Amino acid sequence: MKERDEFDYIVVGTGSAGSVIARRLVDAGVGDILVVEAGGSDRGVESLSDPGSWRTLWGGPYDWNYKTTPQRGLQGRELSLPRGKVLGGSSSVNGMIYVRGHRRDYDAWEFDGCYGWGWDSVFPLFLRSERHLLGETPWHGAAGPLSVTPVSRDNPVSQAFIEGAKAIGIPENFDFNGETMEGAGTVDLTVGSGRRASTSRAFLWPVLDSPRLTLLTGTRVESLVLEGGRCVGVRLVDESGGSRTVRARREVVLSAGVVESPAILLRSGIGPERELTRLGIDVEADSPGVGENLHDHALAPVLFGSPEPLPSPGGNMMDTVLFWRSHEQMAVPDLQPILLHFIKPVDGYPVPEFGFTIGAGIMRPKSRGRITLRSADLSDPPVIDPAYLTQRYDVEAMMSAVEIALAIAGTGAFEPLKASLVAPAEPGLSRAELERYVRQTCITYHHQVGTCRMGSDDASVVDPELRVRGVEGVRVADASIMPAVPSVNTHAPAVMVGEKAADLLLGDKLRISATSEYTA
């Protein structure tokens, strides 16, 4: 049978945002939808379903296995950057923490020209996705496809972390998605019935048999097909290297994530003119922002040892966090120390047999890097430079996050666990020693955003309706459009971007109701 080569909509990527868009388009009955995913299926793969297995997925067959360039702010180290290459994208390999962010994160987007993206506009979209285990409240949705489950706080290590935080003046928080996100407590997870609630499982699986949906896995979009300044389709490459073109009667949506969405634009001739010329790619639209504005949350591990095994909480093994400010006059929290119920080895320090780690995370980085292509060849990995810790503020904030971790330990809260500090070895380090430590140990927090920045200015890549500037017929909808990273883990914000994109694609009259026919 001849393969179909024309659809109404083409959605590229099935990650946190793409699966949501595909599902909403299918539900709305607006035509036939082609969904293209570079990775394979996630169905029946236990490690993608078991919430405890996520760390085993890095570097494996479901990971794009990206690496950064040598980072000048990190003593020249290259960092591994895992990203999901499978149905569900990074939502299939992530840590499952579900937090939406501070209302000011989104109000700041709107203030900067992203009209329609302020908190009052996006909050209902978060609720629409959500199926919270404890039911509907003013702060939680219960009718959406995405299962969200709170974590119990009866684990003694979690309790010690929260008690230690309280002892240094940080209040306990019982719902980071509630009235306020500040304080210490346990998180909600995208887990339902003990299984990972990836966006593929929640949004896509229930409609896989729909006659309106065609899903191609193991198929990569190389570039857009542009005719007379309009995107009319995409060029596909399958796993055996065979290529073909499919056409979109209405629109193409790029939800290929923070690395591949800008890479697809660049390979299509949409990007900084000088860069495209250097790569030998014909310029279709000079768009200086494509690939720029890359930024990420980062964390430095603070490692503790214990003489015997500590009680495990199960689940995702990193369920307790605190959100706090590096400076008391800050308007929003900028630090997120997170308790990891496992040992994150630190180069140059002993690895204890038992213990735990506090990841001293920063949430409002000022450092900005970029992504570009090494060459026009699809098989060449992109050049990824997040420019970690290249701004003084980020270094200072990270040192503050480490100091909070050390202060919590200093309260004696961990004494009943007989925990002792392993890295950094001494609590009383000078600022210079602390700076050396964070530059030596800082790793990604996995929250890269910003490479197809949304805005109203000429240098932005997409407008507030997510339309790519300079060409017609194509939008970008994923974490790459975020102009500034929210002060939280980025999965829930990326799901929200998917919801918003669906509304924009469908227009007012087809706006989606909160009630969903299907659940995971």
Ligand SMILES: Cc1cc2nc3c(=O)[nH]c(=O)nc-3n(C[C@H](O)[C@H](O)[C@H](O)COP(=O)(O)OP(=O)(O)OC[C@H]3O[C@@H](n4cnc5c(N)ncnc54)[C@H](O)[C@@H]3O)c2cc1C
């Ligand atoms: C290891 C890890 C842990 C994390 N932990 C958390 C956490 O606990 N909580 C949290 O909130 N956030 C977490 N995050 C971040 C969060 O998961 C991401 O920000 C979010 O999933 C990004 O969504 P996205 O839609 O932009 O991209 P993705 O989910 O990455 O989706 C992009 C999809 O597009 C596909 N694709 C790419 N290129 C092409 C192409 N050319 N053709 C076809 N398909 C293509 C990819 O294979 C992928 O499926 C984590 C991320 C990682 C990697």
